[in-house]
Amino acid sequence: MNGIAQSRVRTVATTPFDDQRPGTSGLRKKVAVFRQPHYLENFVQSVFDTLALPPGSALVLGGDGRYYNREALQVILKIAAANGIGRMLVGRNGILSTPAASCVIRKRGTSGGIILSASHNPGGPQGDFGIKVNAANGGPAPSTLTEAIYARSRTLQTYRVLDAPDVVPDQFGASVMGEMTVEVIDPVADYAALMESLFDFAVLRTHFASGFRLCYDAMHAVTGPYAKEILERRLGAPAGSVIHGEPRADFGGEPPDPNLVHAHELVDVMNRSDAPDFGAACDGDGDRNMILGRRFFVTPSDSLAVLAANATLVPGYAVGLKGVARSMPTSRAVDRVAQQLGIPCYETPTGWKYFGNLLDAGRITLCGEESFGTGSDHVREKDGLWAVLFWLNILAARRQPVETIVREHWRTYGRHFYTRHDYEGLDPVAAESLLNKLRERLGRLPGQRIGNRRVREGNEFQYTDPVDGGLASGQGLRILFEDGARIVLRLSGTGTEGATLRLYVEAFEPDPARHHLDTQEALAELIAAALALSEIPGRTGRRAPSVIT
Ligand code: G1P
Numbered sequence: 001m002n003g004i005a006q007s008r009v010r011t012v013a014t015t016p017f018d019d020q021r022p023g024t025s026g027l028r029k030k031v032a033v034f035r036q037p038h039y040l041e042n043f044v045q046s047v048f049d050t051l052a053l054p055p056g057s058a059l060v061l062g063g064d065g066r067y068y069n070r071e072a073l074q075v076i077l078k079i080a081a082a083n084g085i086g087r088m089l090v091g092r093n094g095i096l097s098t099p100a101a102s103c104v105i106r107k108r109g110t111s112g113g114i115i116l117s118a119s120h121n122p123g124g125p126q127g128d129f130g131i132k133v134n135a136a137n138g139g140p141a142p143s144t145l146t147e148a149i150y151a152r153s154r155t156l157q158t159y160r161v162l163d164a165p166d167v168v169p170d171q172f173g174a175s176v177m178g179e180m181t182v183e184v185i186d187p188v189a190d191y192a193a194l195m196e197s198l199f200d201f202a203v204l205r206t207h208f209a210s211g212f213r214l215c216y217d218a219m220h221a222v223t224g225p226y227a228k229e230i231l232e233r234r235l236g237a238p239a240g241s242v243i244h245g246e247p248r249a250d251f252g253g254e255p256p257d258p259n260l261v262h263a264h265e266l267v268d269v270m271n272r273s274d275a276p277d278f279g280a281a282c283d284g285d286g287d288r289n290m291i292l293g294r295r296f297f298v299t300p301s302d303s304l305a306v307l308a309a310n311a312t313l314v315p316g317y318a319v320g321l322k323g324v325a326r327s328m329p330t331s332r333a334v335d336r337v338a339q340q341l342g343i344p345c346y347e348t349p350t351g352w353k354y355f356g357n358l359l360d361a362g363r364i365t366l367c368g369e370e371s372f373g374t375g376s377d378h379v380r381e382k383d384g385l386w387a388v389l390f391w392l393n394i395l396a397a398r399r400q401p402v403e404t405i406v407r408e409h410w411r412t413y414g415r416h417f418y419t420r421h422d423y424e425g426l427d428p429v430a431a432e433s434l435l436n437k438l439r440e441r442l443g444r445l446p447g448q449r450i451g452n453r454r455v456r457e458g459n460e461f462q463y464t465d466p467v468d469g470g471l472a473s474g475q476g477l478r479i480l481f482e483d484g485a486r487i488v489l490r491l492s493g494t495g496t497e498g499a500t501l502r503l504y505v506e507a508f509e510p511d512p513a514r515h516h517l518d519t520q521e522a523l524a525e526l527i528a529a530a531l532a533l534s535e536i537p538g539r540t541g542r543r544a545p546s547v548i549t
């Protein structure tokens, strides 16, 4: 055990930072912020102090491969070794997609894990970096834990670090760092095995062999190796079905965000006259997904509803669903499916962590958000490639195009027109006061008419966790109409520049003769009303949103 002889623990004096409060997705900052002396070290020491794990505990460590991952990985290993961690399972080359990390934590029974990612945010020296702590259930740390980490970070005076040579995680197998074992694992193997246990790989292989074609855009991010192994090697999709499959530290210079704007090459492919049958993309760390048919976009809210309605076609879900959940701003398309199936449907605040308790308690099987996140009880994170495989399994079972399946779904359940308008980089004070003003007005809205709709209620969403009774308040302002239409406004919790205001608009259309309408047109009256009521143009100086989805 050479490592022990060559290494010693050093205690380093430091001064606390006051901006290390982890948000819904961990601590996310510009790379330049993380590069300040002692910044990462302070946060990581605060994590270990707060977790207070028994000596010898095991953790999982990996990330989306973005810029600064490699340096951060060494810092974390050395602080972990100095804090009594016994074993660190590291994805080869520091790679683990977020859902794969969740899978490994659960399968190997570790005390949790550390994920290095800023999700779909831009990478590179000018981009973002992030660090997230997951618990032993494989899911994001609960707010009690993240708040305790934040409190610790503000008083920390020293951190402990092992003086030792780097362990470069490029070979499978174990090596030592001080008294800690660093075990380098295949980042894909456990995850691929889990997918094979849920989906009908034999049927999928036959489907590809019979000429079914797909284009999968890994956006130069972490899912490249996963998609090549699963889609091309195991399922036999033709080589080249995975595009942008080589992970890069800067994601090729574009945000690895699977939407119609950033996945534009995929969108071009799917708009061609010889487009493949199915298109999909995942984000930087592999937890988000976008689903496309030929010249057809499936909204994430509709995708969740279609998966729920067709779940019994998939082996892993053949026994049926215990229940479903969606975040509050997500459209209510899945609610109608749940109603038809006679299963509960939970409405939670934005952010994956609220699904965790419902999943752990066995109350739900599927869940999702309008922000391109879909998942199930197989892990405790949203899972992009899992959603892609779920769709593929449905397509192979039904042998119909994506568009036909979605249109049929609308005919059966009615269509929920849905859009989200984001106003990015706002002055945080102006954004807060806009919401304060609207909050004051909510009580006076009931009974007001907008076109031929009448406001039923105006309120601020709050959530009492049905499992542990925890209360989450201030989760978004809502204007609810008598016919089921909704306007929702909330501030983003994940941005790194100024404030981002999100406006969500939804209307239910039962009449199939109106299902062909363009979404923005179908919602134009409600959007105009939302702008007028919230005074967005006047209070932000913005005449149009930064992004429309
Ligand atoms: C955004 C999404 C939310 C998602 C989160 C983490 O959060 O809206 O649904 O859970 O990213 O991926 P927001 O920036 O809106 O707080």
Ligand code: ZN
Residues within 6 Å of the ligand: 118, 119, 120, 283, 284, 285, 286, 287, 288
């Ligand atoms: Zn992500």
